[in-house]
Amino acid sequence: MTTHSSSSWTNFKDAISKGKFAGNVNTSTSGYQSGTAGLDCSGFVGGAAGFTAKLGTYDLASSTYTATIAPSSIQIYDIYVKAGDHVLFYTGDAGTTISTREATTTGDDKAKAYSRTKSFLSSQGYSLRRFNGF
Structure with missing residues (x-):
């Protein structure tokens, strides 16, 4: 099960600067909540x-x-x-x-x-x- 995204950001700060949300709530079978950047x-x-x-x-x-x-x-x-x-x-x-x-x-x-x-x-x-x- 994956807990990360392969989206176009390189780290947490980069994801936040691109409008993603802090948090990575496991709400799906993939283990990754779309649009989140981790904690x-x-x-x-x-x-x-x-x-x-x-x-x-x-x-x-x-x-x-x-x-x-x-x-x-x-x-x-x-x-x-x-x-x-x-x-x-x-x-x-x-x-x-x-x-x-x-x-x-x-x-x-x-x-x-x-x-x-x-x-x-x-x-x-x-x-x-x-x-x-x-």
Whole structure:
């Protein structure tokens, strides 16, 4: 079963610029919803958290949906977010690095497990946040 399109775009950002919609809901036997571009990072995080509407990184960085937390309070599936850029799930700590789950819009456009340094996230302006009500 295929879960991608052979349409005329090269990656997620290209598809969005051509008027396609974020998301790839498996509603047919082919596994691909026509006119969709897959999930970006905020679509992945919002979908996994159970939001019923598409939230962007600005939304996920706002007090409407999340609250800033101290690193000493971090729990699995808290998020690191940089408004206007990227969001990822925290899934574990290994000293100076953390394990993450995140979707990318480059390369294979997949959700992946990564290892990130805390110093990189801090130097790039990411904030550590928790979903309101969690």
